[in-house]
Amino acid sequence: MNVVVCIKHVPDPNAPVEIQDNRIKRDGAQSVLDPGDMYGIEAGLLLKEALGGEVAVVSMGPAQAVEAVKRALSMGADRGVLISDDALTGADSLITARVLAAAIRRADFDLVIAGVESTDGYTGTMPSSLAEILGLPQVTFAKSLTASASAVRVDRQTADGYHVVECPLPALVTVTAGVNEPRYPSFKGIMAAKKKPLEHLTLGDLGITGADAEVKQEIVAISPVDERKSGAMVAEDEAAARIADLLAEAKAI
Amino acid sequence: MPEVWIYAEVTPAGGVDGTALELLTRARSLEGDVAAVALGPGASQAATTLGDYGASKVYLSDDDVFGDFVAQPATEALYRLVTEHSPDLLLFATNYDSRDIAGRLSAKTGATLMSNATDLTGLDRVQTAVSGGSLMVDVALRGSPRIVLVRPKSFAAEAMGGVAEVIHVDVEVPDEFRQARRVERHEQDATGPKLEDAGVVIAGGRGLQEPDNFKLLDQLAALLEDCAVGATRAVVDAGWVPYAYQIGQTGKTVKPGVYIAAGISGATQHLVGMKGAKRIVAVNKDADAPIFEVADLGVVGDAAKVLEELIEEVKGRKGRP
Numbered sequence: 001m002n003v004v005v006c007i008k009h010v011p012d013p014n015a016p017v018e019i020q021d022n023r024i025k026r027d028g029a030q031s032v033l034d035p036g037d038m039y040g041i042e043a044g045l046l047l048k049e050a051l052g053g054e055v056a057v058v059s060m061g062p063a064q065a066v067e068a069v070k071r072a073l074s075m076g077a078d079r080g081v082l083i084s085d086d087a088l089t090g091a092d093s094l095i096t097a098r099v100l101a102a103a104i105r106r107a108d109f110d111l112v113i114a115g116v117e118s119t120d121g122y123t124g125t126m127p128s129s130l131a132e133i134l135g136l137p138q139v140t141f142a143k144s145l146t147a148s149a150s151a152v153r154v155d156r157q158t159a160d161g162y163h164v165v166e167c168p169l170p171a172l173v174t175v176t177a178g179v180n181e182p183r184y185p186s187f188k189g190i191m192a193a194k195k196k197p198l199e200h201l202t203l204g205d206l207g208i209t210g211a212d213a214e215v216k217q218e219i220v221a222i223s224p225v226d227e228r229k230s231g232a233m234v235a236e237d238e239a240a241a242r243i244a245d246l247l248a249e250a251k252a253i
Numbered sequence: 254m255p256e257v258w259i260y261a262e263v264t265p266a267g268g269v270d271g272t273a274l275e276l277l278t279r280a281r282s283l284e285g286d287v288a289a290v291a292l293g294p295g296a297s298q299a300a301t302t303l304g305d306y307g308a309s310k311v312y313l314s315d316d317d318v319f320g321d322f323v324a325q326p327a328t329e330a331l332y333r334l335v336t337e338h339s340p341d342l343l344l345f346a347t348n349y350d351s352r353d354i355a356g357r358l359s360a361k362t363g364a365t366l367m368s369n370a371t372d373l374t375g376l377d378r379v380q381t382a383v384s385g386g387s388l389m390v391d392v393a394l395r396g397s398p399r400i401v402l403v404r405p406k407s408f409a410a411e412a413m414g415g416v417a418e419v420i421h422v423d424v425e426v427p428d429e430f431r432q433a434r435r436v437e438r439h440e441q442d443a444t445g446p447k448l449e450d451a452g453v454v455i456a457g458g459r460g461l462q463e464p465d466n467f468k469l470l471d472q473l474a475a476l477l478e479d480c481a482v483g484a485t486r487a488v489v490d491a492g493w494v495p496y497a498y499q500i501g502q503t504g505k506t507v508k509p510g511v512y513i514a515a516g517i518s519g520a521t522q523h524l525v526g527m528k529g530a531k532r533i534v535a536v537n538k539d540a541d542a543p544i545f546e547v548a549d550l551g552v553v554g555d556a557a558k559v560l561e562e563l564i565e566e567v568k569g570r571k572g573r574p
Contacts, residue, residue: 013520094359094366122502123368124347125402128324128356137432138324140353143496156323157496158349159505164437165323171433177490216365216399221391225382228528228547236554240562243513243534244570246550250510250532252453252477253570 001051001149003044004104006058006114006130007037007072009065013119022219033068036115038075038182039175044113045076046180047147054078056107060088060099066198073193074185080196085203092215093121097129099213102206104134111152112172116141131172139165140174255285255376256340259308260331260351263291265320267298269306271449272346274410276403277306279373280344281413288312289417290334292327293319297419304417306410311417318426324350325430328357330422335362335398342376343400352402359400366400367392371407386528405449406506406529441497445474448498451481454509456500456527457493458485460516460537460556464493469560470515476567483507485523501526516556519544536560 012030044055057072059065060083069080081103088099104112112134117124131138141157150169155162157176185193203213234242247253257280261273273289280287289308291299296313303311312334318326331354335343343358345351347369359366372380377394379401394401448454455470467488474480483505484498500507501523512530517523519535519542527533528547535548536556545551552559 092365093356093368094363097356097360117503121368123366123402124352124503125356125359125366125368128353129360129366132328132357132360137430138353138357139433140323141349156349158440160497161438161440161495163435163439165433166436167323167433176496177486178492216395217367218393218395219390220378220393223389223391225387225389227387228533228549230546230551231549233545233551233553236552236559239536239552239554239559240566242550243552243559243563244566246532246534247453247477247511247567248570250453252480252511253567 001047001053001111001147002107002109003047003053003055004058004109004112005037005040005044005055005072005077006100006112006127007041007068008034008059008118009061009068010034010118010120022222031064031067033071034115034119036117036119036177039177039179040113040115041072041075041077042180042182043145043175045183047111051147051149053110056081056109058100058103059083060091060096069198070193071185073196073198074190075183076189078196080198081201082199083201083203083206087203087213090215091213092217093123093126094129095213095215097126097133099203099206099208101130101133102208103201110169111147112136114172114174116174116176127172127174134172136170136172137167138172138174139167142173142175143179145173145175145179255342256338257283257285257287257342257344257376258340259287259289259344260354261289261291261299261303262346262348262350263293263295263299265294267295267302269299269302270346270348271410272348272403272405274302274306275406275408276344276346277303277308278410279408281307283373283376285341285376286310288340290331292316292330292422300417300419304415305412307413307415308417309415310420312420312422314422314424316424318431321435322431323433323435324353324357325432326426327354328361329426329430330424331358332361333424334422340398343398344373345400345402347402347404355400355402362398363396364398364400365394365396366402367394368402370401370403373401373403382525386525404506406508441495446479446481448481448483448500449505449507451507451509452479453477453511453513454481454483454500454507454527454530455513455515456483456485456517457488457515457556458517459487460518461488462516462557466557467493469557469564473560473564473567476564476571485517485520514544514548515560517544518542519547
C-alpha cells in the first residue's frame with residue numbers, strides 16, 4: 001500500500017491572525033504543521049505498518065514549509081516532496097489541487113490522504129478538486145478508516161450520524177481529528193528523518209504553466225466588522241440568578 | 254438574462270436542506286433567473302418546495318445512483334447541465350455532500366470556487382467573514398461559471414409562493430463514477446429541538462473539566478423551553494459527545510435567542526458558529542478568554558459549579574406558583 005499524505009504548513013492556530021496586503025501573513029516564524037494533518041500522517045503510517053509499502057508526504061508552500069515536511073518525516077513518513085514557487089503566492093484551492101496532483105502523479109500510489117480542511121484557509125474543497133483531477137473516487141470526513149490491499153472502508157461523518165462507505169483503490173480519503181491518536185516524533189525518528197529523501201520542486205519541474213496557476217478570485221476589500229460589545233461581568237455567586245433572569249426574559253423558563 | 258443556480262440537497266421523503274432555501278431566498282434579489290438542481294430520491298417531491306422558495310426551474314432526477322454513491326455521479330450530472338446551459342453563478346450550501354461536489358465541479362470545469370461565503374453582493378461579488386468574524390472580506394470572482402459555497406444561516410429563508418417548471422434530467426452515470434458506495438447509514442434519532450433551530454443553546458467546552466459534567470447541560474436543557482445542547486470541537490475530538498453536537502467552522506451554525514457557553518474559551522473555530530446568537534452568556538475560569546469579548550453576560554468562574562446552581566435556580570422558579 002503506497003500512501004500519499006497531503007500536508008500544509010500553516011500559521012500557528014493559537015497565534016492571532018495577521019493580515020498584510022489583503023492576505024494572511026505567512027512569515028513562517030510562527031508556522032507549524034497543520035494540526036489537522038497529523039491525523040492523516042498517522043493514518044498513512046498505520047496502513048503502512050499493516051499492509052507494507054511506503055508513506056510519502058506532499059506539500060505546497062513557501063521554502064520554510066519544509067519544516068512541516070520534516071516534521072512528517074520524523075513521525076515516520078518515508079519521503080517528502082515540497083513544491084515552492086513565487087508564482088504560487090496567493091494560489092487558491094483549485095490551483096493547489098492542480099499542483100499537488102502533478103506532484104503526486106510522478107510516482108505510483110494506492111491511496112491519497114488529506115485533512116478535512118486546513119486550519120488557516122478552511123475551504124475544505126482542495127481534496128475534492130484533487131480527487132477529480134486525479135480521476136479518483138473520494139470519501140471525505142472519515143472518522144474511521146480501514147483498508148485492504150484493494151479497497152477502503154470508511155465511517156463517514158454526516159450531520160446527524162455517519163454512513164459506512166466502501167470504495168475500491170486507488171482513492172482519496174480525508175480524515176477528521178479523532179480518527180486516530182497521532183504519534184509524537186521519537187528522537188530516533190528525528191535523527192532518521194535527516195537521511196530521508198526530500199525533493200524540492202518548482203512549477204517548471206511539474207510542467208504547470210501560467211494559465212493553470214491563474215487565480216480567478218481577488219480580495220478587493222477588507223473591513224472590520226462592528227464587533228459585538230462585551231456586556232456585564234457578574235460575580236460567580238450572582239451568576240445563577242442573572243442567567244435565569246435572562247432566560248426568563250427570552251421565555252425559556 | 255444571467256442565470257443563478259442553487260444545488261439543493263434533498264431527502265428521500267422530499268425534504269429540502271434548509272440552507273438551500275436560504276440561498277434561493279437570497280438569489281431572488283440578485284439580478285437574473287433562479288433555478289435549482291436536485292438529484293437523488295425525493296427530488297421530484299422537493300420540486301414544489303423549491304418553487305415555493307423562488308426557483309423558476311428545477312432540474313431534477315430521482316435516480317438512486319445519486320444517493321448510493323458519493324459525489325461523483327452528482328458531479329457528472331451537474332457538469333453536463335452546466336455545459337449545456339452555461340449558468341453564471343452556482344451556489345452550494347456548506348454541507349458535507351455539497352462541498353465535495355462543488356470541489357470536484359470546480360476542477361472539472363475550471364471554474365473558480367469561493368468557500369465560506371456569508372453574503373452575495375452581486376453575481377460576481379461575495380463576502381466572507383474571517384478571523385472569527387471580526388473582519389469582513391469582499392472577493393471579486395472572474396470567469397464563468399463561478400461557484401460559491403455559502404455558510405448555513407447566512408440568510409433567513411422566506412417562501413414566495415412560486416411554482417417551478419420541472420425539467421427531468423436523464424443522466425446515464427458510467428461505472429467509473431460508481432465507486433464510493435454507501436453501504437450502511439447510521440443516523441441518530443433526534444429528540445427535542447434540532448440544534449440549528451433551538452431557541453436556547455447550551456454548549457460545553459474543555460472548561461467543564463470532565464465528560465461527566467456534560468450531563469449538567471442535558472439536565473438544564475430538559476428544564477428549559479426549546480433548548481438544545483451543543484459542544485466545541487475540542488470536546489467532540491476528545492470523544493465526550495458525538496460530532497452532531499459540534500458548533501463552529503466545522504460543525505453547525507446556530508443563531509438562538511440565548512446561547513450559554515459553559516467552559517468555552519472562544520476559539521475562532523467556535524465563534525463563527527455562534528456569534529449570530531441574540532444573547533450570549535459565557536462562564537469560564539480564565540478572565541482573558543476571547544469568549545468574554547462577545548458575551549452580553551460574563552461570569553468568571555467554574556462552569557460546572559455555575560451550571561449546578563443555575564439548575565437549582567431554574568427548578569426553583571419553575572416551582573413557583
